[in-house]
Amino acid sequence: MIFMENNELNNLLERMEVPEFQNQTHQRKLRASLMNYKTEPKGFAFFSLMNVSFVLAIALVVIGFKGLKSQGEPVATPPVIMSRESSIFSTDMPASTTPAPALMNNITLPTRAGGTVASPQANQAEDSNAKKMTPPDQKSPVGSQSIVGFTSCLPPKDTSGFHTMECAIGLKADDGSYYALLDPDNSHELFKYSGDQRITVTGMISPPNESLAKRYAVNAEIKVENIESIK
């Protein structure tokens, strides 16, 4: 064969006889299958699956995002806290994420009966349910303000069971809302003001810390800066 030229082989190939095969069984089966074939089922199924997957993925992202928000995760807006000094808290911020002001640490509130309101540290173990006591959507005044009202024992949230005569002094404002009064060094001598005395309390107002919110139905807490008796 080494002496054969390309054109010789080409001529040979042109005349080459090629066997022809028939496969009637396969032809018959394939014909039947083709006639039963519906238009583009595979493609349709694939794209349908893709569409469903895409919609599910979007839905999961949306649900996940809402779930995070409902669990009280801090979000970009509104701002949670500007600074500890200004004590401006977002009124929309859930209680569980509200940092307890350092003002309440290691202090006792004098009571009319000589008792005290326990400090938050003493009740930390009970604070886990605090967020139930302060609804996230509760609106509380914030910043330094003056509130007019009468001194009053703060109303306890739990009215069941045994009660002592303990009284945590607070302020019942003219609109009926209660404020816890914080006077860490007792410089304002809260105990001097009796329940029937109308006063104006000026101070930094912030949402109640978890311990207070759990025990008393208060609207906010006031770090007392000044108290004036109204004659």
Added chain:
Amino acid sequence: MELSPEEENQLVEKAKLDPEAFADIFDLYYVKIFNYCIRRVQNKTLAEDLTSEIFFKALKNLSKFKWQSVPFGAWLFRIASNEVITYYRKGHENVASLDQMQQETGFDVEGVGDAATDIKSEEVEQEQFALFHEVSSCLISLPEHYREVISLRYFEKLSILEISEILEKPEGTVKSLLSRGVEMLRKQMSIKQPVLAPNVVISVRK
């Protein structure tokens, strides 16, 4: 049954609207496509699978076919060619030789009737297809694009124009591929000379 291009076009357009009309097209082209596949892959079962895949793809994509670009037959052979190329690209380079094919599948490549496989062909002498056997076995060692043009030209007996339509290549390119392919085939056949059937050698020496 041979149809004129116009008749075939009408049949294809009808099949686009009525899938059952595709049966007529299938009957026209089944033997051609099956033979193309079996000559390319030299395996009966594989050729059946490829043929099935080719016709299913054709039916599925029939609405995309436009007569203006290529005849329907060329379009169908293009699908077939792509399927075979895909098969080889998946790592099936070393297909069985014709001898292995006969042993493994029971398929009678010489075309002798075989009731077991329902393969029927003309009763022919072994020598009649000796050159085909030899060319087929040598083609295996050639690169795919040479195998493709040689198969279409010398096995399927298609014209250069038809091949250029199937492969979407200019006729000049097809001629070049054929020329280089035949050259490579000649070298392969020279190497394999001892196994050539005697009558083939004699005919060459003439």
